[in-house]
Amino acid sequence: MVVDIPPPKRRALGFRRVRTVHDLQPRLDVSPAGRRMGSDGVYLSPLRQLTTNILDTYRICNPQFRYESAHNPRRVLTKPSKPAHNDGYDNDDYDYILYVNDWLGTEEGHKYLILDILGQGTFGQVVKCQNMKTHEIVAVKVVKNKPAYFNQSMMEVTILELLNKSCDPNDEHHILRLRDSFIHRSHLCLVFELLSSNLYELIKQNQFQGLSTQLVKVFMAQLLDAMTVLKEARLIHCDLKPENILLKSLQSPQIKVIDFGSACHERQTVYTYIQSRFYRSPEVLLGMSYTASIDMWSLGCIAVELFLGLPLFPGTSEYNQLTRIIDMLGLPPLSMLNTGKQTNQFFDVWETYNPQANQTEKNYRIKSLEQYSREHNTNEQPGKQYFKATSLPEIINTAPMPTSKSARSAHEIEKELNNRAAFIDFCQGLLNLNPVTRWTPQQARLHPFITGEKYTKPFVVRYSMGRLEHLT
Numbered sequence: 001m002v003v004d005i006p007p008p009k010r011r012a013l014g015f016r017r018v019r020t021v022h023d024l025q026p027r028l029d030v031s032p033a034g035r036r037m038g039s040d041g042v043y044l045s046p047l048r049q050l051t052t053n054i055l056d057t058y059r060i061c062n063p064q065f066r067y068e069s070a071h072n073p074r075r076v077l078t079k080p081s082k083p084a085h086n087d088g089y090d091n092d093d094y095d096y097i098l099y100v101n102d103w104l105g106t107e108e109g110h111k112y113l114i115l116d117i118l119g120q121g122t123f124g125q126v127v128k129c130q131n132m133k134t135h136e137i138v139a140v141k142v143v144k145n146k147p148a149y150f151n152q153s154m155m156e157v158t159i160l161e162l163l164n165k166s167c168d169p170n171d172e173h174h175i176l177r178l179r180d181s182f183i184h185r186s187h188l189c190l191v192f193e194l195l196s197s198n199l200y201e202l203i204k205q206n207q208f209q210g211l212s213t214q215l216v217k218v219f220m221a222q223l224l225d226a227m228t229v230l231k232e233a234r235l236i237h238c239d240l241k242p243e244n245i246l247l248k249s250l251q252s253p254q255i256k257v258i259d260f261g262s263a264c265h266e267r268q269t270v271y272t273y274i275q276s277r278f279y280r281s282p283e284v285l286l287g288m289s290y291t292a293s294i295d296m297w298s299l300g301c302i303a304v305e306l307f308l309g310l311p312l313f314p315g316t317s318e319y320n321q322l323t324r325i326i327d328m329l330g331l332p333p334l335s336m337l338n339t340g341k342q343t344n345q346f347f348d349v350w351e352t353y354n355p356q357a358n359q360t361e362k363n364y365r366i367k368s369l370e371q372y373s374r375e376h377n378t379n380e381q382p383g384k385q386y387f388k389a390t391s392l393p394e395i396i397n398t399a400p401m402p403t404s405k406s407a408r409s410a411h412e413i414e415k416e417l418n419n420r421a422a423f424i425d426f427c428q429g430l431l432n433l434n435p436v437t438r439w440t441p442q443q444a445r446l447h448p449f450i451t452g453e454k455y456t457k458p459f460v461v462r463y464s465m466g467r468l469e470h471l472t
């Protein structure tokens with residue numbers, strides 16, 4: 001913006017009067033066609049005339065000219081942008097076609113100016129908006145105009161309202177805040193606090209080299225805090241992954257858990273196809289009933305991924321996911337294989353007689369790639385192996401050491417090795433194949449990796465008389 005200070009004032013401020021382009025122009029008594037005069041009585045240069053108070057210039061050129069913001073060219077944010085449903089407001093995917101400078105909502109205090117796109121997910125689009133009353137910049141999830149998405153997102157509203165109002169009224173537990181919700185042209189809109197990059201983007205920005213044990217600890221402590229609140233409310237997130245963990249800002253390592261669109265109550269675990277594949281727990285893969293401990297499995301996968309920079313179990317199919325888990329951690333306990341509704345899909349099962357127990361027992365062996373492909377008419381591939389080592393301790397211990405000069409001192413190396421020993425033990429407690437003995441968030445929070453106590457030997461937890469105890 002050019003600020004025009006009239007000449008006398010300029011001199012008063014100590015400016016020296018210099019010859020300008022205007023001084024060189026012949027002064028005209030007759031107003032030149034289409035030209036505008038500045039406050040100093042000099043006709044503006046074409047550059048000024050076309051860059052300052054442009055509406056005046058337009059009106060001089062065309063007295064009929066009327067400006068209306070509605071006629072501004074609108075940048076479309078939604079792809080595809082061809083109208084297909086809902087009187088032309090929605091595209092073929094039932095997404096609302098969003099434009100920069102358009103509005104969402106109509107009521108006073110619930111009117112949002114669309115600024116930019118933030119992300120796209122299964123449920124709809126997330127756009128950066130400004131609340132026209134409070135001027136707060138927010139993130140608005142505009143849900144697809146389909147009953148299944150609408151209903152599931154209503155569940156997200158219910159769960160977030162419960163978490164925000166009853167479980168975390170002071171916003172202390174790293175859970176996304178829901179500010180408002182309303183319906184706009186048949187689309188449910190969820191208004192959230194605006195957050196920054198997600199942890200996948202952070203890993204990517206770090207060239208997939210992994211984060212320090214210290215930073216992983218800072219993130220995990222906050223995630224365990226959020227998980228404790230969820231567990232106490234008997235809620236399951238069901239889709240924990242780096243993409244659903246967002247930094248509050250780029251200035252500090254404060255994070256928030258987002259996307260409660262798949263969340264459910266422990267009493268209402270109706271869906272079996274849940275969790276993003278890389279972070280899917282063995283009990284879900286096997287088709288067993290599940291509890292909040294599925295989130296702790298995902299958390300284990302996330303912890304290792306943050307440290308390594310690459311996903312621990314990047315399965316290319318459910319079969320591949322399960323084989324990767326079994327190759328690293330062994331077979332799930334018999335009790336799980338016996339009850340899993342999907343066990344027969346992945347395993348060959350045969351019975352043998354156990355004379356000691358005087359009963360027949362089931363035996364399980366994971367099907368070969370060829371057998372599974374043949375039976376399920378798929379083309380299973382072994383999939384990329386990102387790590388040379390095969391066991392979790394080895395993978396963590398062979399990850400490159402920090403390279404800074406200070407980190408190379410004998411003391412710092414020793415400290416890092418101790419951190420890694422603690423980290424391995426921590427991850428193993430979360431990546432326990434058995435959901436019954438897998439650590440709860442309350443237990444995991446007491447691990448030396450989180451508390452910062454010196455790690456000396458494997459952490460053992462147990463419940464006694466309903467009280468949590470831990471033995472190290």
Ligand SMILES: Nc1ncnc2c1ncn2[C@@H]1O[C@H](COP(=O)(O)OP(=O)(O)OP(=O)(O)O)[C@@H](O)[C@H]1O
Nearest residue numbers: 118119121122123124126139192193194195259261
């Ligand atoms: N509060 C927020 N602030 C900034 N960006 C956000 C916010 N909420 C969501 N986003 C962005 O939008 C993306 C999609 O959001 P979200 O995961 O809630 O949608 P979804 O449709 O439920 O996705 P999914 O396919 O994972 O189920 C996120 O990965 C993130 O990049």
